[in-house]
Amino acid sequence: MQLASGLARLGTESAFELLARAKVLEAQGHDIINLGIGQPDFRTPDHIVEAGQQALADGHHGYTPGNGILPLREAVAEDVAKFRAVEINPDQVVIVPGGKVTMWYAILMFGEPGAEIMYPNPGFPIYESVINYSGAKAVPIPLREENQFAFDAEEVLDKVTSATRLVILNSPANPTGGVVPREQFDRLVRGLEAHPEVMVLSDEIYSRLLYEGAEFVSLLEYESLRDRLIILDGWSKTYAMTGWRIGYGVWPEPLVDIVTRLNINSVSCTNAATQFAAIAALSGPQDSVAEMARAFDERRKLIVQETNLIPGFSSILPQGAFYTMPNITGTGLAAKQMETFLLDELGIAAVAGTSFGAYGEGYIRFSYANSSENIQRAMDRIRERAVTENWGKES
Numbered sequence: 001m002q003l004a005s006g007l008a009r010l011g012t013e014s015a016f017e018l019l020a021r022a023k024v025l026e027a028q029g030h031d032i033i034n035l036g037i038g039q040p041d042f043r044t045p046d047h048i049v050e051a052g053q054q055a056l057a058d059g060h061h062g063y064t065p066g067n068g069i070l071p072l073r074e075a076v077a078e079d080v081a082k083f084r085a086v087e088i089n090p091d092q093v094v095i096v097p098g099g100k101v102t103m104w105y106a107i108l109m110f111g112e113p114g115a116e117i118m119y120p121n122p123g124f125p126i127y128e129s130v131i132n133y134s135g136a137k138a139v140p141i142p143l144r145e146e147n148q149f150a151f152d153a154e155e156v157l158d159k160v161t162s163a164t165r166l167v168i169l170n171s172p173a174n175p176t177g178g179v180v181p182r183e184q185f186d187r188l189v190r191g192l193e194a195h196p197e198v199m200v201l202s203d204e205i206y207s208r209l210l211y212e213g214a215e216f217v218s219l220l221e222y223e224s225l226r227d228r229l230i231i232l233d234g235w236s237k238t239y240a241m242t243g244w245r246i247g248y249g250v251w252p253e254p255l256v257d258i259v260t261r262l263n264i265n266s267v268s269c270t271n272a273a274t275q276f277a278a279i280a281a282l283s284g285p286q287d288s289v290a291e292m293a294r295a296f297d298e299r300r301k302l303i304v305q306e307t308n309l310i311p312g313f314s315s316i317l318p319q320g321a322f323y324t325m326p327n328i329t330g331t332g333l334a335a336k337q338m339e340t341f342l343l344d345e346l347g348i349a350a351v352a353g354t355s356f357g358a359y360g361e362g363y364i365r366f367s368y369a370n371s372s373e374n375i376q377r378a379m380d381r382i383r384e385r386a387v388t389e390n391w392g393k394e395s
């Protein structure tokens with residue numbers, strides 16, 4: 001058997017591996033607290049589930065058009081007009097089985113040997129993985145704690161070369177919870193006007209999870225980018241629908257046929273009943289979205305407050321998504337060592353910062369998509385052990 005050589009360059013999302021290890025430990029009787037996985041711990045709201053069931057009862061059992069059913073693409077365009085205040089054509093919307101698929105298509109569309117693609121680091125691990133797989137050079141955009149984990153526009157622009165094909169941005173961000181301020185976006189977009197051949201993929205999957213006055217800026221607001229901008233969003237995080245597998249991309253019109261073709265060549269189309277459920281999500285009541293964000297906000301404050309009581313740990317207050325990424329350099333442990341220690345010694349699943357790229361060294365990611373009680377228990381466990389481990393003491 002001779003595998004294609006590109007596969008050796010394909011990475012993974014180690015949160016899934018960690019989850020599998022945590023499940024094994026749980027099955028052995030260990031009390032595991034999961035702060036590892038990036039999915040809401042809420043059920044999909046009932047009216048959405050019912051719409052999916054109704055679609056099945058109504059006989060929507062077959063293929064749909066490769067780009068998604070028109071009523072759903074219209075509902076997405078309406079939602080974009082409402083939340084991003086920008087009119088788009090429903091034909092620019094391509095429905096795919098999960099937010100990740102838009103990322104996969106966009107990176108493979110522009111990535112090849114000789115090309116460069118810029119991506120946030122620490123960032124969602126699949127960006128770097130797929131860039132490497134495509135054969136393009138992965139050029140990190142460092143995200144630093146002192147900038148509240150937002151990019152520095154000048155630093156990004158300095159890295160643009162004649163080989164740059166695509167710049168990937170993500171705000172609110174995984175794994176840091178960082179939200180990029182409008183002023184940085186303004187500067188970046190102004191600078192990119194000098195590079196009209198560079199495409200931009202804006203991963204806006206956490207667009208509805210923002211806290212306390214943090215402002216959501218969609219790249220769609222910038223007219224000078226619109227003909228070379230791909231927006232990635234979906235239902236997974238906003239409506240607690242990670243297992244339904246549905247997402248969407250808003251593409252520049254000339255790319256829509258290619259994306260649809262990629263869909264037809266790989267998945268044919270997205271699950272039909274799920275598409276009907278997704279219409280109900282966008283056009284139905286939004287109180288569950290607000291309720292979930294309120295619960296996350298409470299836990300966010302709790303986890304940051306409790307983390308900062310742990311010797312050797314320090315955490316800034318993130319402004320979006322449902323992650324914190326505390327600095328653990330005061331413990332003397334590297335990120336991966338901390339991940340192993342927390343799971344094996346304390347029964348806490350949390351992901352090493354380095355799983356999100358080299359700039360994640362010295363950090364660990366907590367997902368606070370877990371109950372306040374469990375967050376409190378986890379933080380108490382770590383704090384008690386931190387004392388006996390002498391973390392936070394000068395060595």
Ligand code: PLP
Nearest residue numbers: 038098099100124174205234236
């Ligand atoms: N983009 C980011 C930044 C994410 O964190 C995730 C999921 O964790 C995704 C995209 C993918 O979402 P989906 O589950 O809809 O594929």
